[in-house]
Amino acid sequence: MRGRFSGEIFIRAISIALILAAWGIASAVANDPQLLPGPVPVARKMASEAATGELWIHLFATLMRVLAAFVLALAVGIAVGMFMGRNRTANSWLDTLLVLMLNLPALVIIVLCYLWIGLTEAAAVTAVALNKIPTVVVMIREGARALDRKLDEVASVFHVPPGVRIRHFLVPQMAPYIAASSRSGLSLIWKIVLVVEFLGRPNGIGFQIHLGFQLFDVTLVLAYALTFVIVMLAVELLIIQPVEVRANRWRQA
C-alpha cells in the first residue's frame, strides 16, 4: 500500500515536471515574453507580488467569496435537495424551476444579480451560489432517493431520537453525495468567483486578471491564475480528500 502510494507521488511529480518543461519549451519557441512568458518569469512575478503583499490581499478576498458562496450553495442545495428527494409533490412543483436554473448561463445570473442587487459583495456571493445550487440539488436529491427505507423502519420501531437519526442514519448515507457535490462545487465556484470579480469587484484574483487583461500583461494573469490553482489544489489535498477517506472508512473494512 505504502509502496503504491509513494509510486503515485513519484508519477505526479514527473507529470508536473513534464508540464513545466513543455511550457518552458513552448515559451522558448514562441520567443515572445509578452505573449507567452516561461515558468521562471511567472514564478518571479508571483514572488514579487507576494513580497509587496498584493497577492495575499487579492487571494484572501477571493477565498472569502469562495467560502461564503460554497457554504451558502451547500446549505440551500442540501435543504432543497433533501426536500425534493423525500417529497414527490414538492419535486413535481420544483423540478421545472430546477431545470430552468440548470440551463441558465452563469453569465446571465451574474449580470442579473449585479443589475438587481447592485455592485455589492452580497450580489457577488449570491450570483455564485445561485450558479451552484441547482447542481447540488440534483446530486443531493439522488442521494435522498437512495436512502434505505428499511433503516427508516428500524429507527421508527425503536423510537430512535431525531438527533441520532440525522447523525448516524442520515448523514452517513448522504456523505458520498455531499462529498461529491462539495468537490464539484468547489471547482465550479472558484471559476465563477473569478468571473464575478472580473465583472464587478474592486479586488480579488479575478480583478487582478482583469487588470492584466487591460494591460496585456500575460505574466500577471498567469501569476495570479497559477497561485489560485495551487491554493485550490492544496485545499483538495489537505481538506477534502482526508475528510472523504474518513467518511468512507467503513467501506474498506
Added chain:
Amino acid sequence: MIRLDLRHKSFGSTSVLGEIELEIKAGEHVALLGPSGIGKTTLLNILTGLDRDFDGTLSSRSRIGMVFQEPRLLAWRSALENLILVSGCSKETALDAMAAMGLSGKEDNFPSQMSLGQQRRLSLARAFAIEPELLVLDEPFTSLDHALVREMLELTRSLARSRGMAILLVTHSGPEADFLADIHYRLEGTPARLRRMDGLTDQ
C-alpha cells in the same frame, strides 16, 4: 398490552387483510403462521406502528423490540455502536446483550466483517438491548443453518422467559412456532383473516 381491531387493510384496490382482532398480553408467546405473500409482514407493520394507513384501531403502550427478516444494521457503525445508537441503551447493557448472543470480542467489528449468522444475532441482541415488553420477530431465522437456528431459538426463549417479555413470532415454520410460542394463529384466505389453532401446528 397490545390490541388491534382491524376492519380492513388494502393497497390501492387490492384488499390484503380483512377483519382481524388480535390481542397480546404481557408475557404471552404468540406465533403467526401462514404462506408467504398472505400479508404477515403487512399485519406486523400495522402492529408495530410502521403502517398507520389502515381501517381500524390499534392500542399499544408497550416498548417493542423488533428483529427484521434481514439484520438491517448500520453498515457504517461498529457492532457495539449499532446496539447503543438504535436501542439507546447503556454501554454495559449493550455489552451484556452481545455477550448473551455469543458476540463478545466483536464489539468493534463493522457488520460487513461479521458472518450473516453473527449479523442476525447482533440484530437479536439489539432487540433485547432496549429491554422490550414485546419482542417482535419477523422470520428472523430464514436462510440460517439448522444448528444456528436451534441455538438462536433457545437463546431467544430463555432470554424472553427470564425477562418475562411477550413474543410475537412471524414464521412459516411449524417447528419454530412450536418451540417458541404457546398460542398459534394462522393467517389465511383473501382478504386474509386470523384463525386460532389449537395445540401444535399441523405443518
